[in-house]
Amino acid sequence: xxxxxxxxxxxxxxxxxxxxxxxxxxxxxxxxxxxxxxxxxxxxxxxxxxxxxxxxxxxxxxxxxxxxxxxxxxxxxxxxxxxxxxx
Amino acid sequence: xxxxxxxxxxxxxxxxxxxxxxxxxxxxxxxxxxxxxxxxxxxxxxxxxxxxxxxxxxxxxxxxxxxxxxxxxxxxxxxxxxxxxxxxxxxxxxxxxxxxxxxxxxxxxxxxxxxxxxxxxxxxxxxxxxxxxxxxxxxxxxxxxxxxxxxxxxxxxxxxxxxxxxxxxxxxxxxxxxxxxxxxxxxxxxxxxxxxxxxxxxxxxxxxxxxxxxxxxxxxxxxxxxxxxxxxxxxxxxxxxxxxxxxxxxxxxxxxxxxxxxxxxxxxxxxxxxxxxxxxxxxxxxxxxxxxxxxxxxxxxxxxxxxxxxxxxxxxxxxxxxxxxxxxxxxxxxxxxxxxxxxxxxxxxxxxxxxxxxxxxxxxxxxxxxxxxxxxxxxxxxxxxxxxxxxxxxxxxxxxxxxxxxxxxxxxxxxxxxxxxxxxxxxxxxxxxxxxxxxxxxxxxxxxxxxxxxxxxxxxxxxxxxxxxxxxx
Numbered sequence: 001x002x003x004x005x006x007x008x009x010x011x012x013x014x015x016x017x018x019x020x021x022x023x024x025x026x027x028x029x030x031x032x033x034x035x036x037x038x039x040x041x042x043x044x045x046x047x048x049x050x051x052x053x054x055x056x057x058x059x060x061x062x063x064x065x066x067x068x069x070x071x072x073x074x075x076x077x078x079x080x081x082x083x084x085x086x087x
Numbered sequence: 088x089x090x091x092x093x094x095x096x097x098x099x100x101x102x103x104x105x106x107x108x109x110x111x112x113x114x115x116x117x118x119x120x121x122x123x124x125x126x127x128x129x130x131x132x133x134x135x136x137x138x139x140x141x142x143x144x145x146x147x148x149x150x151x152x153x154x155x156x157x158x159x160x161x162x163x164x165x166x167x168x169x170x171x172x173x174x175x176x177x178x179x180x181x182x183x184x185x186x187x188x189x190x191x192x193x194x195x196x197x198x199x200x201x202x203x204x205x206x207x208x209x210x211x212x213x214x215x216x217x218x219x220x221x222x223x224x225x226x227x228x229x230x231x232x233x234x235x236x237x238x239x240x241x242x243x244x245x246x247x248x249x250x251x252x253x254x255x256x257x258x259x260x261x262x263x264x265x266x267x268x269x270x271x272x273x274x275x276x277x278x279x280x281x282x283x284x285x286x287x288x289x290x291x292x293x294x295x296x297x298x299x300x301x302x303x304x305x306x307x308x309x310x311x312x313x314x315x316x317x318x319x320x321x322x323x324x325x326x327x328x329x330x331x332x333x334x335x336x337x338x339x340x341x342x343x344x345x346x347x348x349x350x351x352x353x354x355x356x357x358x359x360x361x362x363x364x365x366x367x368x369x370x371x372x373x374x375x376x377x378x379x380x381x382x383x384x385x386x387x388x389x390x391x392x393x394x395x396x397x398x399x400x401x402x403x404x405x406x407x408x409x410x411x412x413x414x415x416x417x418x419x420x421x422x423x424x425x426x427x428x429x430x431x432x433x434x435x436x437x438x439x440x441x442x443x444x445x446x447x448x449x450x451x452x453x454x455x456x457x458x459x460x461x462x463x464x465x466x467x468x469x470x471x472x473x474x475x476x477x478x479x480x481x482x483x484x485x486x487x488x489x490x491x492x493x494x495x496x497x498x499x500x501x502x503x504x505x506x507x508x509x510x511x512x513x514x515x516x517x518x519x520x521x522x523x524x525x526x527x528x529x530x531x532x533x534x535x536x537x538x539x540x541x542x543x544x545x546x547x548x549x550x551x552x553x554x555x556x557x558x559x560x
Contacts, residue, residue, distance in 0.1 A: 016182065020135055040411035049141040049167060052182060055174035055412070 002071040005063050010085040014056040016048070018085045023048045025081055032068030034078055045078070090256050092233040094272045095208055097216035109146060109156045112196035113137075116189075133189055142167070142189070153329055157197060164190035165304060166344055173347045173412075208232065213274055215266050219246040229253040234274035236261045249304075251278065254312050282555050285542050286313075289553050292546040297355070297554035299532060303341065306348045316353035318554020319426070319480065319532040320345060322398065326359050332369050332394055338401020339408070346409045346423060351416035353424050355480060355532075355554075357459065358398055360428040362387030370394070379488075384429025384459075389438055396442065399425075403446050406453040423454040426480050431464035436475040457527075461485035466514040469521035479522045481550075483533025487511050506535045512544075519549045530554060 008014060014022075026034045026045045034045040038060065043050035045064075056062060064082065066075045107115065117137060123130040136142065145167060149159035164187065171183035208214060210231045218239040219227075235250055235257040250257040256276035266272060286296045297318030298309030306317055325333050325341065345354050361367055362383035370391060375381035388395035406423045409416065416422050427439055436458060443450040457478035460466055466486065473479070483506050488495055490510050493503035505511070515531075522529035530552035535541045537556045545553060 013179075015179070016132060020132065023135070038411075040408045044140070047139050047141045048135055049139045049170075049186070052179055053167075053170045053174070055179060 001067045002075045003065040008060045019051045029074045035065045037063045089275050090234045091273045092213045094215045094270045095212040115196045116192045238263045295552040299556045320356045335397040335400045339404040342405035355424040357426045360384050385427045385435050421454045425454050426457045428459045430458040431462045433475050460518050466518050469518045473521050473525035478527050479529040481531045483535040
C-alpha cells in the first residue's frame with residue numbers, strides 16, 4: 001500500500017464538482033482501491049457521498065492511500081489531482 | 088389542544104399498484120434518472136449519488152440488521168441526510184436536499200408509484216388519512232402541517248409518536264368519511280400541548296428539558312422538536328432481536344450519529360439494560376426465579392463483559408471521532424453522558440471506570456460517567472455514589488417499584504405503585520440533596536417527568552433537568 005499526506009488547498013473545500021471528478025478518476029483505476037482519510041475517518045474515494053461527508057475544507061489535512069495494482073502511479077495521479085483543485 | 092384548518096387528503100403515491108422490492112425500485116429510479124440526466128447537471132449528480140456504493144450499502148446493512156425494506160430505506164435516508172446536515176459548510180449542507188430527493192424517488196417507487204419525490208403537502212393544512220404507516224411518515228414534512236386526522240391507529244402508533252415529538256397535534260380514531268380536500272376540519276388532541284406545557288413550566292424554572300429516545304429517529308425528532316438534549320438513550324434495541332452480538336464498529340456508528348444529531352447538546356447514553364426478563368439470543372438463557380432482583384443492568388454487563396466491552400469501546404470511539412469533527416462541542420465538558428443502569432454500590436461504578444481506563448486512559452475528557460438512581464440502595468447511599476459519579480439520572484419507574492416493593496403489573500398491589508408516595512418523595516429529595524452537595528447535576532427521566540401533576544414537585548425538589556417521554560404525549 002502506498003500513502004501520502006496532503007493538504008487541501010481548494011479555497012471552498014471539497015465540493016460536489018471536484019469530488020465527482022475525483023470519483024471518476026478513481027473509478028478509472030478499479031480494481032485498485034483508493035481511500036482518503038482524515039484524522040477521524042477513512043472513506044473509499046469511489047463514493048462521492050462518503051467523500052463529501054468528510055466535509056474537507058481549505059487547509060484540511062488528508063491522507064491518500066492506494067492498494068491494488070500500479071500503486072505508485074495511481075497515487076501520483078490522485079495526489080496531483082487533489083493538489084490541483086482550485087475552485 | 089384543538090386546531091382547525093383546511094383538509095388535504097393523504098395520497099399514497101400510486102397506491103393500488105403492487106409494491107416493489109428495493110432492488111426493483113432502484114432499477115426503475117435508475118433508468119428514469121438516466122433518461123433525465125442527459126443535459127441536466129442536477130439529475131446527473133443525482134444519478135451519481137444513486138450509484139454511490141454508500142447508498143446501497145447503507146440500505147442493505149439496515150435490511151441485514153433486521154429492518155423491513157421501507158424502514159431500511161427511511162433509516163438510510165436519515166443517516167445520510169444527517170451526515171450532510173452536520174457538515175459545517177452551507178453548500179454541502181444543502182446537498183442533504185439532493186439526498187432526500189433521491190430517497191423520495193426510491194420510496195415512491197417502492198410503494199408502487201411513479202418515482203417523483205416526496206408527498207407534497209401545502210403549508211398550514213390538516214392531513215387527513217385512513218391510516219399512516221411508518222413508511223408514509225418518512226415522506227411527510229411535519230413542519231408544514233397544522234395537524235393530522237387519522238381513522239386508524241392509537242396513541243402509541245408510530246405516526247402519533249413522531250407527530251407529537253414534532254409538536255403536530257394528531258387525532259386518531261377520527262371519522263374521516265366524507266371529508267374532501269379544502270374542507271375545514273378540526274383536530275382535537277388532548278395530549279398535544281401537555282408536554283409543551285410541562286416543558287415551558289420547567290424551562291421557566293431554569294430546568295433543562297430533555298427527551299427520551301430508543302433510536303436515532305426518536306433522537307432526531309426530539310431535537311427537532313426543541314429538546315435541549317437526550318435525557319436517556321436506551322441502547323437495548325441494539326442488542327435485542329438479532330442473532331449476533333453488535334460489534335464495536337456498529338456501536339460507534341450509531342453513537343456517532345446520535346452525537347451528531349444532538350449537535351453538541353448532551354446525549355445521555357444508557358448502557359444496555361438487558362438480563363432479567365430480556366434475554367439475548369446469542370447468550371445462554373438462565374432462568375431466574377426473581378428476574379427483577381436478578382442479573383440485569385450493570386450486573387449483567389459486568390458478568391458478560393464480552394458484550395459490554397464493545398459497547399463502551401464504541402462509545403469512546405464515537406466521542407473521539409465527533410470531537411475531531413467538532414472540538415467546540417467538548418469545550419465545556421463532553422456532550423456524551425454515559426449512564427449505568429441498576430447501580431447499587433460504588434464498587435460497580437469503579438469497575439466501569441476501570442474498564443474505561445483500560446480502553447482509553449484519557450476517557451474522562453471524552454465522556455461524563457453517571458449512574459441511574461433506580462434501586463433503593465443507590466438512593467440511600469447517594470452521597471457515596473455521588474463521589475464516583477459525574478451526574479445522576481433518576482429512573483422513577485424502577486425506583487418506585489423497588490422502594491414500594493410493588494409490581495405495577497400485578498393488579499392486586501398496583502395501588503402501592505405510586506410515584507407520589509411519601510417514601511418515593513423522600514428518596515428523590517435525598518438523592519437531589521446528595522448530588523448537589525457534591526456539585527453534580529441530577530435529572531429525572533422516568534414517566535414521572537412527563538406527568539403534569541409532578542412538574543411543580545420536581546421543580547421544588549431541585550432537579551436540574553426533566554427528560555420527557557414522547558409516548559406520554
